[in-house]
Structures are given as structure tokens and as C-alpha cells.
Amino acid sequence: MQSTRLANWLERYTDWVMRHPWPVLASLLLFMVALASQLPHLQIDTDLEHFIDESKPARQAYNAVKETYGRNDVIVVGIEAADVLSDESLTRLADLHRRIEQQVPWVRRVDSLLNAPYQEGTADSLNVDDLVPEPVGTLSRATIEDRIAATPALEGLVVNADRTFTTLVIEPYTYDFDPQAVTDDATAFDDAFGDAFATSSTAEAPAPAGEGDTFLPIEKMFELITALEAEMAVTEGLDAVLAGMPVINQQLEATMKSEMQTFIGLTIALIITVLIVFFRRVSAVVIPLSAVLLAILATFASLSLAGQTVQMPLILVPSFLLAITVGDAIHVLTHFFRAYST
Incomplete structure (x- = not known):
């Protein structure tokens, strides 16, 4: 019963979003800008x-x-x-x-x-x-x-x-x-x-x-x-x-910053290559990357809002977010383009 109610609610929510795309995108943009304002306060903590x-x-x-x-x-x-x-x-x-x-x-x-x-x-x-x-x-x-x-x-x-x-x-x-x-x-x-x-x-x-x-x-x-x-x-x-x-x-802090930037850049480049090979559409590249960047932004901005610091184990978080977000995006896009083509 609960799963049916949740499915019905998600269906109604998706339908509402599709009917009101610009207000939803504008609200999302304002929300992400507000979150991004907290990033300068985020601190990296390497103290063991x-x-x-x-x-x-x-x-x-x-x-x-x-x-x-x-x-x-x-x-x-x-x-x-x-x-x-x-x-x-x-x-x-x-x-x-x-x-x-x-x-x-x-x-x-x-x-x-x-x-x-x-x-x-x-x-x-x-x-x-x-x-x-x-x-x-x-x-x-x-x-x-x-x-x-x-x-x-x-x-x-x-x-x-x-x-x-x-x-x-x-x-x-x-x-x-x-x-x-x-x-x-x-x-x-x-x-x-x-x-x-x-x-x-x-x-x-x-x-x-x-x-x-x-x-x-x-x-x-x-x-x-x-x-x-x-x-x-x-x-x-x-x-x-x-x-x-x-x-x-x-030195650990400098290494963490350098490695996060390097691996995020390499991962994004690999994702772009894979998306181009699979879908050969500009939208299929822009949409997943937007979801990836928004997910990373929201995660680290939330850490800053909560007063938490980025410690060494958290340097793996962007990689996990990239893999999970892109995987879900590819799954959704595959079904969408299949239905769109028929």
C-alpha cells in the first residue's frame, strides 16, 4: 500500500514538474546559488x-x-x-x-x-x-x-x-x-x-x-x-x-586539494567521452553533467552549512557522486530516448 502511494505521488510530482519546467528550473537555480554562497566557508581539516x-x-x-x-x-x-x-x-x-x-x-x-x-x-x-x-x-x-x-x-x-x-x-x-x-x-x-x-x-x-x-x-x-x-x-x-x-x-591539505581537482577533472572528461559515444547528443552530455555538478555542489555546501569540515576520507565523495549520478542519469536517458524515438 505504501509503495503504491509513493509511486502515485512520484507520478503526480513528475507530471507537475513537466508542466511547470521554468518555475522549477528557476527555483532550483536560486536554491543552488544560495547553497553555493556557503562554499567559501568550507574548510579542509587534515589534523589527525x-x-x-x-x-x-x-x-x-x-x-x-x-x-x-x-x-x-x-x-x-x-x-x-x-x-x-x-x-x-x-x-x-x-x-x-x-x-x-x-x-x-x-x-x-x-x-x-x-x-x-x-x-x-x-x-x-x-x-x-x-x-x-x-x-x-x-x-x-x-x-x-x-x-x-x-x-x-x-x-x-x-x-x-x-x-x-x-x-x-x-x-x-x-x-x-x-x-x-x-x-x-x-x-x-x-x-x-x-x-x-x-x-x-x-x-x-x-x-x-x-x-x-x-x-x-x-x-x-x-x-x-x-x-x-x-x-x-x-x-x-x-x-x-x-x-x-x-x-x-x-602538505596533506595541499595534496587533498590538488588530487580532488585532478581526479574530478579526469572523471568528468571520461564521463563526457562515454556519454558522447553512447548517445551522440549534446543534451545527453549537458544534462548528466549538470546533475553531477549540482550533486557535488549541494553535498559540500551542506557540509559547510552543518559546520563540518572536509577530512581526508571525504576526498572520495566526489568520485562516488560522479559514479552514482551519471549511472542514474544514463539509466533515465536510455529509457527516455527509447520512448522518444518510438
């Missing part, structure tokens, strides 16, 4: 953390670790030079280190060969100093080599044995904040950021993200990487390369 729902214990435990100990997804800059301990290389490294701290946004801390901790014990005290104190050239190369030899943890981690490669480790801020709140007054700075960056050793169950402070979003992490690449581009005499999970996430 979001593969686990925030309500899951593993995600809550990970958020608690970040709130207590800070971020673990640091950015590593590998620096290669003929001799990283030469005064020329150390001067350039110090300039890059300083510019990253002062000009790259969302950077909490930069660790490098220059400010690596060096400890020296005496009979009655323990002296703690930077491995290469400022200004560069204060210590001789032999003294720096002695300091590295006295700190085994630096070998292979901060500088290699050949002294041709060193690293800068950049730690982003854990929490998001308003840069306008930063002032030169130390008291105002503490008041603005005290709550955002304070941690409590006695807290047993830190509040999950979203209920209190907000973790630094991936968009601002990408802003950091872009500014960092700009600073590296104007650094001469040092060959640099970026690594770390934030860099991988940025």
Missing part, C-alpha cells in the same frame, strides 16, 4: 587528532596531556651548511633564530644550537649557560667543540658529527589567543595570558577543549608555517628544510 571524537577517552587523555605539558607537535627546521660551527654560519643561524622569535606568529619558543643548555660544574657551584652565548664569536670554535663534547645529548640531536647539519625546534603556542592583547608592559602581558597558559600540577581532570580554553587551530598553525617559510627564503648561506607533524598536515 580529529579522526578521534572529543568524547572518546583517548582524545580526552591526549587533550589533558597538552593542557599540562604543552604541544608535542613541534616544527623542526633542518639547517645544512659546510660548517655550522663557523662564525659565519652561527651568525646567520642567530639571525634566523631571532627573526623567527620576533616575526613569525604563534611561536612560543625556539630551541637551537645557540641556546642549547650547557652546564658546567665547579667545586661549589653549577654554572648554566647557552651553548653559544651572544654575541656570536665570544667563544672560540675549540671551546664550543669542548662544550658539545661535554654534553653528549647534543650529538646527533642538535648537531651531527660532521658539523654540517643542525636543527631548530619551534614550539607553537598550545592555546589560541588574541594578539591584540600583547603589550610591552609585563604586568599587562601576565594578566592577558595568565589564565590561558597557566597549568596546575594538582589538577586531576583538566577541562576538555571547547569547555574552557581553545587549542591553537590548524589554520593559525599553517599561518605560522607560511611565515616561517618566508623567513627561510630570505636566509642566505643556509640550506633549510621543514619537518614535523604540522608541516605534514599542511
Whole structure:
């Protein structure tokens, strides 16, 4: 009974659409334009953390670790030079280190060969100093080599044995904040950021993200990487390369965008070829492609309206939509042209 009612309703609906084509097409066009206006707000999310729902214990435990100990997804800059301990290389490294701290946004801390901790014990005290104190050239190369030899943890981690490669480790801020709140007054700075960056050793169950402070979003992490690449581009005499999970996430986003555009283009070209071979009619090409593009547009616009992001598994959605939509369109067109020809 229900199937009969549905069939009757679909028949009446189809008949009404066929009798009023222009109002239906105009309404559909206005509706799709309204949906298309939401596409600029659609965001691509490559953060692997979001593969686990925030309500899951593993995600809550990970958020608690970040709130207590800070971020673990640091950015590593590998620096290669003929001799990283030469005064020329150390001067350039110090300039890059300083510019990253002062000009790259969302950077909490930069660790490098220059400010690596060096400890020296005496009979009655323990002296703690930077491995290469400022200004560069204060210590001789032999003294720096002695300091590295006295700190085994630096070998292979901060500088290699050949002294041709060193690293800068950049730690982003854990929490998001308003840069306008930063002032030169130390008291105002503490008041603005005290709550955002304070941690409590006695807290047993830190509040999950979203209920209190907000973790630094991936968009601002990408802003950091872009500014960092700009600073590296104007650094001469040092060959640099970026690594770390934030860099991988940025590359994943670029790859997702590129692959979606490439595969959608190739699929549409294949569909056009198949439709031309099968039907040899312009209408049989335009109509299915219109349905395909409208289906993809409606799907991703609906994601944007729902506040959802495009994650890596969703890059397969356009391909599925293309296959399903074109398959249905070919089925309908086959019956239509068969009936139309008789």
C-alpha cells in the first residue's frame, strides 16, 4: 500500500514538474546559488587528532596531556651548511633564530644550537649557560667543540658529527589567543595570558577543549608555517628544510586539494567521452553533467552549512557522486530516448 502511494505521488510530482519546467528550473537555480554562497566557508581539516571524537577517552587523555605539558607537535627546521660551527654560519643561524622569535606568529619558543643548555660544574657551584652565548664569536670554535663534547645529548640531536647539519625546534603556542592583547608592559602581558597558559600540577581532570580554553587551530598553525617559510627564503648561506607533524598536515591539505581537482577533472572528461559515444547528443552530455555538478555542489555546501569540515576520507565523495549520478542519469536517458524515438 505504501509503495503504491509513493509511486502515485512520484507520478503526480513528475507530471507537475513537466508542466511547470521554468518555475522549477528557476527555483532550483536560486536554491543552488544560495547553497553555493556557503562554499567559501568550507574548510579542509587534515589534523589527525580529529579522526578521534572529543568524547572518546583517548582524545580526552591526549587533550589533558597538552593542557599540562604543552604541544608535542613541534616544527623542526633542518639547517645544512659546510660548517655550522663557523662564525659565519652561527651568525646567520642567530639571525634566523631571532627573526623567527620576533616575526613569525604563534611561536612560543625556539630551541637551537645557540641556546642549547650547557652546564658546567665547579667545586661549589653549577654554572648554566647557552651553548653559544651572544654575541656570536665570544667563544672560540675549540671551546664550543669542548662544550658539545661535554654534553653528549647534543650529538646527533642538535648537531651531527660532521658539523654540517643542525636543527631548530619551534614550539607553537598550545592555546589560541588574541594578539591584540600583547603589550610591552609585563604586568599587562601576565594578566592577558595568565589564565590561558597557566597549568596546575594538582589538577586531576583538566577541562576538555571547547569547555574552557581553545587549542591553537590548524589554520593559525599553517599561518605560522607560511611565515616561517618566508623567513627561510630570505636566509642566505643556509640550506633549510621543514619537518614535523604540522608541516605534514599542511602538505596533506595541499595534496587533498590538488588530487580532488585532478581526479574530478579526469572523471568528468571520461564521463563526457562515454556519454558522447553512447548517445551522440549534446543534451545527453549537458544534462548528466549538470546533475553531477549540482550533486557535488549541494553535498559540500551542506557540509559547510552543518559546520563540518572536509577530512581526508571525504576526498572520495566526489568520485562516488560522479559514479552514482551519471549511472542514474544514463539509466533515465536510455529509457527516455527509447520512448522518444518510438
